[in-house]
Amino acid sequence: MTALLNWTKRRAGPLIVFAILLLLWEFGVKLFGIKEYLLPPPSKVWVEFLKRAPAVMDAAYVTSRQLLAGYLLSIVVSVPLALVVARSRFVEQSIYPVVVFLQIIPKIAIAPLFIIWLGFGFAPKVIIVFLLCFFPIVVASVAGFKSVDPEIADFARTTGASEWKLFRTIQLPQALPDIFTGLKVGAALSATAAIVAEFVAADRGLGYLLLQYNGQFETAMVFAIIIILSVIGLAVYYAVELIERLAIPWHVSQRPAGVTGA
Amino acid sequence: MHNGVDKIGSSVDIAGVAHVFRRGDMVTHAIEHVDLTIAAGEFVAIVGPSGCGKSTLLRIVAGLLRNSAGNVKVAGRDVTGPQTEIGIVFQSPVLLDWRNVLDNVLVQLELRGLDPAKYRDEALRLLGKVGLGDFTDRMPRELSGGMRQRCAIVRGLIHDPPLLLMDEPFGALDALTREQMRIDLEKLWLDRRHTTLFVTHGISEAVALADRVIVMTPRPGKIDRIIDIDLPRPRNKEIIASAKFSEYCEEITECFMRRGVIQY
Ligand SMILES: Nc1ncnc2c1ncn2[C@@H]1O[C@H](COP(=O)(O)OP(=O)(O)OP(=O)(O)O)[C@@H](O)[C@H]1O
Ligand SMILES: [Mg+2]
Numbered sequence: 314m315t316a317l318l319n320w321t322k323r324r325a326g327p328l329i330v331f332a333i334l335l336l337l338w339e340f341g342v343k344l345f346g347i348k349e350y351l352l353p354p355p356s357k358v359w360v361e362f363l364k365r366a367p368a369v370m371d372a373a374y375v376t377s378r379q380l381l382a383g384y385l386l387s388i389v390v391s392v393p394l395a396l397v398v399a400r401s402r403f404v405e406q407s408i409y410p411v412v413v414f415l416q417i418i419p420k421i422a423i424a425p426l427f428i429i430w431l432g433f434g435f436a437p438k439v440i441i442v443f444l445l446c447f448f449p450i451v452v453a454s455v456a457g458f459k460s461v462d463p464e465i466a467d468f469a470r471t472t473g474a475s476e477w478k479l480f481r482t483i484q485l486p487q488a489l490p491d492i493f494t495g496l497k498v499g500a501a502l503s504a505t506a507a508i509v510a511e512f513v514a515a516d517r518g519l520g521y522l523l524l525q526y527n528g529q530f531e532t533a534m535v536f537a538i539i540i541i542l543s544v545i546g547l548a549v550y551y552a553v554e555l556i557e558r559l560a561i562p563w564h565v566s567q568r569p570a571g572v573t574g575a
Numbered sequence: 576m577h578n579g580v581d582k583i584g585s586s587v588d589i590a591g592v593a594h595v596f597r598r599g600d601m602v603t604h605a606i607e608h609v610d611l612t613i614a615a616g617e618f619v620a621i622v623g624p625s626g627c628g629k630s631t632l633l634r635i636v637a638g639l640l641r642n643s644a645g646n647v648k649v650a651g652r653d654v655t656g657p658q659t660e661i662g663i664v665f666q667s668p669v670l671l672d673w674r675n676v677l678d679n680v681l682v683q684l685e686l687r688g689l690d691p692a693k694y695r696d697e698a699l700r701l702l703g704k705v706g707l708g709d710f711t712d713r714m715p716r717e718l719s720g721g722m723r724q725r726c727a728i729v730r731g732l733i734h735d736p737p738l739l740l741m742d743e744p745f746g747a748l749d750a751l752t753r754e755q756m757r758i759d760l761e762k763l764w765l766d767r768r769h770t771t772l773f774v775t776h777g778i779s780e781a782v783a784l785a786d787r788v789i790v791m792t793p794r795p796g797k798i799d800r801i802i803d804i805d806l807p808r809p810r811n812k813e814i815i816a817s818a819k820f821s822e823y824c825e826e827i828t829e830c831f832m833r834r835g836v837i838q839y
Contacts, residue, residue, distance in 0.1 A: 468665070471661055487673075
C-alpha cells in the first residue's frame with residue numbers, strides 16, 4: 314500500500330503534466346475548430362476505440378506476441394554471444410567486427426527480403442524485431458562482461474576458483490547492470506520494430522490495422538492504435554525495469570532518483 | 576585455532592628477478608635484479624619511492640605477473656601461475672559492489688570452496704577488530720574509502736594464509752586508524768606467524784612492523800639496502816619512542832636522501 318502511494322507520489326509530476334496536455338488537446342481542438350480527420354480530440358479517440366475494441370485487441374495480441382518473441386530471441390542470442398566476445402580474443406577480433414559491420418546495414422531496408430524468404434507469417438516479424446533489438450543488447454553486455462576490475466580478477470585468481478565459479482560469483486553480477494541497460498534499450502526499440510515489421514507486409518496486427526485506418530482517414534483509430542502500441546512498449550520496458558530492481562537492487566538503489574524513475 | 580606452533584608460513588625465494596613492461600615501443604624497466612630470501616614466518620617490509628616496482632614485485636611473487644627474468648619460489652615451489660596459498664591485499668580496496676561487508680569477506684572462502692558458515696564468527700570478530708562491527712551488513716558504497724580498505728584487509732586474512740602479501744594496505748587510512756591497524760596486524764602476525772611481505776611508503780611503519788626492511792632504489796627498482804630491525808616485540812609505545820627506533824628510521828631516510836628521493 315505504501316509502495317503504491319510512493320509510486321503515485323513519485324510519478325505524480327508526469328501524470329499531472331500528462332493530464333494537462335490531454336485537456337489542452339481536447340479543448341484546443343474544439344476551440345480552434347480543427348477538423349476531426351486531422352486531429353480528433355482524445356474523447357473521440359476513446360469512443361471510437363471502444364466501438365472497435367475487440368478487433369483492435371486481437372491485433373494487439375498478434376503484435377505483442379511477435380514483439381515478445383523477437384525480443385526474447387534477441388536476449389537469448391545476444392547475452393551469450395556477448396559473453397563469448399568478452400572472453401575470447403579470437404571471437405572479439407574476428408566475429409565481433411563482422412557483427413558490428415552488419416549492424417550498419419539498415420535493417421528496415423532488408424525487411425522485405427525476409428518476406429521473400431519466409432513469407433507473410435509470424436517468423437519474418439520475429440526476425441525483424443530480433444535484428445533491431447539485438448545490437449544494443451550485445452554491445453552493452455560485452456561492456457558489462459568486460460567490466461570486472463583487474464584487481465578483483467587478480468584477487469579472484471589467487472583463490473584458485475574454477476572459471477564457472479568465477480563467472481557466477483564475479484563476472485555475471487558485475488555485468489548485470491550493463492546487461493540491463495542494453496535490455497532496456499532493446500525493450501524501447503521492440504515496439505518500433507514490431508510495427509515496422511507489420512508495415513512491410515502483414516494481414517493482421519496493429520501495424521496492418523494502422524495502415525488500414527490511415528487509408529480510410531479514420532484518424533481517431535490511428536491515434537488509438539498509436540496509444541496502444543506505446544502502452545505495449547512501456548509495459549515491456551517497465552517489466553524489464555521491475556526485473557532489474559529485483560535482480561540487482563544494490564545497483565538500482567545507488568542510481569540517483571529520476572534516472573530510472575521516469 | 577591459531578597458535579603459531581602447528582602452522583608455519585611459507586618461505587619465499589626471489590633470485591635475479593627482473594621485470595620489463597613493454598607496450599609497443601614503450602619499454603619500462605620496472606625492477607632489475609632483485610635477490611631476496613624470506614624465511615618462513617618472517618615479516619618483511621618493502622619501502623621505496625613511488626613507481627620503483629614494489630607492486631610489480633608483489634604481483635610477481637603472487638604469480639599474477641610473469642617475471643621477465645629470474646626465478647621465484649614460494650614454499651620451495653617455483654611460481655609459474657597464480658598462487659592460491661596466499662592472502663593478498665591491494666593498494667586500492669577492490670570489493671564486490673553487490674555484497675555487503677561480511678559477504679565481501681566471506682567471498683574469499685566461497686571462491687576457495689570452503690564453508691563460509693564456519694568462518695562467519697571469525698569474520699565478524701576480525702571486522703569488529705578493525706572497527707567495522709556495526710557495518711557488517713552495509714554495502715561497499717555506504718562505506719568510506721578507509722572502511723572499504725579495512726574490509727579488504729580482513730578479506731585478505733580470513734582464510735589464514737601461510738603467506739600474506741600486502742600492497743600499501745594502510746595507504747587509504749587516516750593516521751589514527753593506521754596506527755591501530757598496525758598494532759592489530761602485528762598482534763595477528765605474532766599469533767599466526769604467516770610470512771608477510773608488506774609494501775609501504777611509511778618509513779616508521781616499516782620499522783615498527785618488520786623483521787627486515789628492504790629499501791628499494793628509484794626505478795628501475797633494485798634492492799638498495801636490507802636493514803635488520805632488531806627490536807623486541809610487540810613493538811609497543813616505548814619501543815616506538817626509543818632512540819634505536821629513530822636510528823633505524825634515520826638510516827632509511829638517509830638511503831633515500833643519498834638517492835635524491837628525499838631532498839631538503
Ligand atoms: N601494466 C603496466 N604496463 C606498463 N608499465 C607498468 C605497468 N604496471 C606498472 N608499470 C610501470 O612499472 C613501474 C613500477 O610500477 P609499480 O606499480 O610496481 O610501482 P610501485 O613501486 O608500486 O609504485 P607506487 O608506490 O606508486 O604504488 C612504473 O614505472 C610503472 O609505470
Ligand atoms: Mg604500488
